[in-house]
Amino acid sequence: MELRYCTKCLYPDTKPGLRFNEKGICDACVWAEKKDKIDWNLRKKEFEKLIEQYRCLDGSRYDCIVPVSGGKDSHFQVHVMKDLYGMNPLCVNFVPIDLIPLGRKNIENLKNQGVDYIEFTPNPKVYRKMEKYGLTEAWRRELARACWNFYGSRSGRCSIQNSTNSMGRKSASGIWR
Numbered sequence: 001m002e003l004r005y006c007t008k009c010l011y012p013d014t015k016p017g018l019r020f021n022e023k024g025i026c027d028a029c030v031w032a033e034k035k036d037k038i039d040w041n042l043r044k045k046e047f048e049k050l051i052e053q054y055r056c057l058d059g060s061r062y063d064c065i066v067p068v069s070g071g072k073d074s075h076f077q078v079h080v081m082k083d084l085y086g087m088n089p090l091c092v093n094f095v096p097i098d099l100i101p102l103g104r105k106n107i108e109n110l111k112n113q114g115v116d117y118i119e120f121t122p123n124p125k126v127y128r129k130m131e132k133y134g135l136t137e138a139w140r141r142e143l144a145r146a147c148w149n150f151y152g153s154r155s156g157r158c159s160i161q162n163s164t165n166s167m168g169r170k171s172a173s174g175i176w177r
């Protein structure tokens with residue numbers, strides 16, 4: 001099979017799910033151009049209006065759920081919600097069965113930003129089946145979708161149940177539903 005490269009950035013089509021338009025330009029390049037045309041000030045105002053609907057004024061529940069992994073994106077999202085907007089987020093993590101020590105260290109660092117945190121560990125047998133499916137049956141066109149459906153539905157439902165059950169009055173309703 002012959003490799004195909006983006007005509008603009010030379011990114012190869014070995015990246016799962018990468019598509020090219022009629023000019024041979026990859027999704028990432030097309031999206032980069034779109035981002036330049038977005039009115040980010042307007043987006044910010046829309047976002048601020050949205051989160052105000054979920055801010056809990058009496059402290060009886062979390063304001064939102066922030067799905068986290070412990071990486072840089074998670075740290076940034078927690079910083080924005082907590083420090084910039086003064087929200088009280090519940091951080092929820094779908095922890096892979098093969099978490100390495102550095103991953104655990106990152107999670108501890110994220111928690112030390114000053115947030116409540118719960119994690120969901122999948123059934124290893126089911127997780128391995130899904131991983132195998134992603135790598136064999138769904139390679140390229142469905143890989144990301146297969147994984148993220150699993151992460152989203154499983155971790156979301158379970159974490160909301162857990163947070164409601166184990167934290168008494170606190171419910172985990174919020175922006176992410």
Ligand SMILES: [Zn+2]
Nearest residue numbers: 006009026029
């Ligand atoms: Zn490109």
